[in-house]
Amino acid sequence: MTSKNNRVVRTETALGAEVQLAARARQVLRQNDMGDWTRAAPNLYPHQWSWDSAFIAIGLAHLGTRRAAKELLALFEHQWRTGKVPHIVFNPEAPPDSYFPGPEHWACAAASPDAPPTPPYTSCLCQPPIHAIAALRVWEVAERKGGERVDEARAFLRQIYPKLLLWHRYLMTHRDPEGSGLVTIYHPWESGTDNSPRWDEPLMNVEVGDLPSYPRYDLQHVANPSERPTGADYDRYLWLVELIKKAGCDERNIYRSHPFLVKDILFSAILVAANEALLEIAALVGAQGGDHTLIANWIARGHRGLNSLWDSELGLCLDYDLRARRPLRARTMAGFAPLIAGRQGPERLEALIATLDSLAFVGHPWLRWPVPPSTSPLQAGFHRRNYWRGPTWPVVNWLLWWSLLRAGEPERAQRLRQASLQQLVIGGFGEYFDPFTGELLGANDQSWTAAVALDWLASQSHGTLRRTATVLQPGRYEPVRGGHTEWAETVESA
Numbered sequence: 001m002t003s004k005n006n007r008v009v010r011t012e013t014a015l016g017a018e019v020q021l022a023a024r025a026r027q028v029l030r031q032n033d034m035g036d037w038t039r040a041a042p043n044l045y046p047h048q049w050s051w052d053s054a055f056i057a058i059g060l061a062h063l064g065t066r067r068a069a070k071e072l073l074a075l076f077e078h079q080w081r082t083g084k085v086p087h088i089v090f091n092p093e094a095p096p097d098s099y100f101p102g103p104e105h106w107a108c109a110a111a112s113p114d115a116p117p118t119p120p121y122t123s124c125l126c127q128p129p130i131h132a133i134a135a136l137r138v139w140e141v142a143e144r145k146g147g148e149r150v151d152e153a154r155a156f157l158r159q160i161y162p163k164l165l166l167w168h169r170y171l172m173t174h175r176d177p178e179g180s181g182l183v184t185i186y187h188p189w190e191s192g193t194d195n196s197p198r199w200d201e202p203l204m205n206v207e208v209g210d211l212p213s214y215p216r217y218d219l220q221h222v223a224n225p226s227e228r229p230t231g232a233d234y235d236r237y238l239w240l241v242e243l244i245k246k247a248g249c250d251e252r253n254i255y256r257s258h259p260f261l262v263k264d265i266l267f268s269a270i271l272v273a274a275n276e277a278l279l280e281i282a283a284l285v286g287a288q289g290g291d292h293t294l295i296a297n298w299i300a301r302g303h304r305g306l307n308s309l310w311d312s313e314l315g316l317c318l319d320y321d322l323r324a325r326r327p328l329r330a331r332t333m334a335g336f337a338p339l340i341a342g343r344q345g346p347e348r349l350e351a352l353i354a355t356l357d358s359l360a361f362v363g364h365p366w367l368r369w370p371v372p373p374s375t376s377p378l379q380a381g382f383h384r385r386n387y388w389r390g391p392t393w394p395v396v397n398w399l400l401w402w403s404l405l406r407a408g409e410p411e412r413a414q415r416l417r418q419a420s421l422q423q424l425v426i427g428g429f430g431e432y433f434d435p436f437t438g439e440l441l442g443a444n445d446q447s448w449t450a451a452v453a454l455d456w457l458a459s460q461s462h463g464t465l466r467r468t469a470t471v472l473q474p475g476r477y478e479p480v481r482g483g484h485t486e487w488a489e490t491v492e493s494a
């Protein structure tokens with residue numbers, strides 16, 4: 001066969017694999033669909049998680065923009081009066097012993113005067129604010145596909161805009177009383193990167209008091225307990241929850257007394273990028289002039305904060321422990337915060353890319369795929385199979401891919417996208433993967449993994465959405481639970 005024919009065969013095979021991957025991703029989201037929100041994973045995470053839902057909406061947008069909008073609106077129905085979006089909205093139908101700590105453990109959250117009406121119950125923590133980025137993605141997909149979706153998507157933006165503004169205002173005030181531009185977290189769960197070595201030092205200063213015994217249901221849902229945080233980690237997580245409960249979930253009380261108060265750079269960088277998205281949404285909905293200035297100031301403040309934590313020796317940004325008053329030197333993917341925040345000067349961008357390509361991350365010789373491990377293999381505390389201490393996470397790859405595109409690095413972004421997709425074709429829709437073997441770890445059928453796969457498949461190599469969605473073949477969706485018509489909408493070739 002000529003090399004040209006070989007190329008054609010290879011292209012067809014690749015396309016076939018992509019079509020199958022898209023079908024499987026759709027199936028995962030369909031199975032985890034609860035009507036107008038999606039379980040993070042069928043067994044390990046049977047509730048609605050905040051940042052998962054935002055990523056899920058990004059993927060759902062390609063299956064139906066109306067359903068994607070509902071995902072975000074359903075989450076924001078449980079927004080607290082302060083503007084906080086809870087990290088978990090508990091599913092009243094989840095089996096009783098499926099997740100710990102469950103709703104009963106968060107009773108204090110319901111008792112707070114700022115909490116939304118119950119049921120469903122919510123936690124009183126929060127997670128990184130991907131939501132405005134997701135809302136804008138829903139709009140972009142609707143606009144690309146055209147028709148009546150465009151008006152619907154604009155109405156959705158109008159509906160969600162004030163909620164997003166309130167959410168960001170909460171983060172810029174309650175979580176940044178210092179006006180530093182950086183978000184304070186009260187618990188590793190708020191970072192979304194729970195047992196990352198980022199938190200080893202500040203957690204060591206948390207002295208666990210009298211803690212009643214508790215179940216580890218999570219360990220029943222993974223192949224090996226070494227994939228999840230240790231007992232010592234969990235004791236500290238639950239002790240921090242106890243302290244937050246004692247403080248009545250009240251921000252000021254927490255700030256005054258809590259032993260774990262950390263400026264989280266990944267969270268803060270996502271907020272900067274989300275504020276950029278919010279600024280675009282503000283323009284689309286015709287928000288008042290004052291909002292534009294306010295959001296632009298938040299963005300500038302966020303950049304200043306991130307700049308202050310740049311470590312030129314590591315070529316990464318560092319978290320900051322407010323209690324110990326020092327930066328936390330850990331080489332993790334969170335250090336790429338300035339890349340995620342966007343708008344870096346050429347020198348900073350070059351330094352970030354050099355770190356990304358270096359042996360500490362994508363250039364490490366033992367990697368199965370050139371995708372960044374959550375923790376650098378050169379970092380003390382790295383563990384290739386343990387949760388956020390080393391495995392690769394597809395949503396992190398998505399975030400970095402999206403950021404590289406915004407930074408004007410399309411080739412690098414394309415390599416990351418391709419490697420990430422190959423990993424999923426071979427490994428499945430895992431929660432995370434062993435970076436050296438590519439083995440699936442944690443939960444199976446993780447919704448956000450399926451969602452980012454759909455977004456990658458719908459995007460051309462240079463990042464813009466495909467005009468003809470060749471991969472997302474038309475097909476009918478019958479929701480597992482029935483009732484919501486949008487799933488019956490086919491995934492159109494626009």
Ligand code: 9WN
Nearest residue numbers: 040045049051052189192193194218
């Ligand atoms: C605690 C749902 C969530 C993700 C987090 C991830 C994990 C929960 C847990 O699962 O956290 O919030 O029980 O381990 O760390 O990022 O949102 O997928």
